Amino acid sequence: MRYAGLISGGVDSAVAVHLMKEQGITPDLFYIKIGSGPEGEWDCSAEEDWEMASTVARKYGCRLDLIDLQKEYWEYVVGYIVDRLKAGLTPNSDVMCNKYIKFGVFEQRVGHEYDRVATGHYAQTETDADGNVWLTTSPDPVKDQTDFLAQLDNLGLRKIMFPIGHLLKEEVRDIAEREHLAPAHRHDSQGICFLGKIRFSELARKYLGEKEGLVVEKETGNIIGKHPGYWFFTIGQRKGLGFGGGPWYVVGKDIRRNIIYVSHGFQTQAAYGREFFVSQPNFLTLNPFAADGEYDITFKVRHTPEFTPGRLLVSRGRYKIVSAEDVQGIAPGQFACLYDAQHHRCYGSGEIAQAR
């Protein structure tokens, strides 16, 4: 068996390597470089991550290679983000980075030479009696990353290994301390999916520019203020609106007229919803909802520790989630991730469809 390990310079993948060594496996390690943009305009400070990865590789006698996927990252992941922002949708860079980069381009370039590829994700897999491999959640609900992995295909899932998947973050840190792994005291690495909120707005400014529009209170139609372009705002967003007299929630967008609709108050009903459609989901293994009917599920519409209970209504290939609780900020384009009622198995995810 040939083993590869994806190493980021952070604690999680360092401990993953340690645990593989404990099992007698010496993986070849790969550090993926996404660089700092086509014109070198973003400061990614990746040197430190590379240093950390090298220290771990030396300690465990592993080969370490740097794979430059800068061009592909900007083409596929950043391209997708800008596209979605322009369409008024809420993109998810972590999901797409896993799909296109770590398990997409990496697999084509390097991964295909290996039988298994290990990462430091907080997720697990299980094999049923028929030999089907399923993605299952981490015991650490705060760190669980199954939602980021839910767009992979079954081939990827069969190949992947999560050496720290059964552990809590605290346990991973303890191992790192005990083993004097250099990154033990580091913050989480930049990772390659580094595009957080700030980056999103920087990207939006660079690629889509600014275009002044109106901010309108949904209930009254009153004009509250102006904004620099609908692409800077996400449905459900509360912080960073800067309109005064808040809290305000973004509850809708009219992208044709460049209008942002907001709603006022802490408990505003307009910020919540209970029902929405999911575009054709990607099923990681089998589709457990193949027959029309109603199913008890849990789901997530964003990366939070909570799994929301609800029912999935399936009718002629259409998937509708009816939540048992109010859900804040149901944003078209964002992924709805589907789990069983015990939030043990993660079945896959699909984009939240535009309300019609």
Ligand SMILES: Nc1ncnc2c1ncn2[C@@H]1O[C@H](COP(=O)(O)OP(=O)(O)OP(=O)(O)O)[C@@H](O)[C@H]1O
């Ligand atoms: N630049 C990279 N090169 C290679 N693999 C990476 C890189 N960034 C992330 N990974 C892989 O993806 C996993 C999850 O990445 P994520 O960005 O979520 O980081 P994390 O949970 O903070 O993990 P870590 O502590 O290892 O950075 C990492 O554990 C690692 O296996």
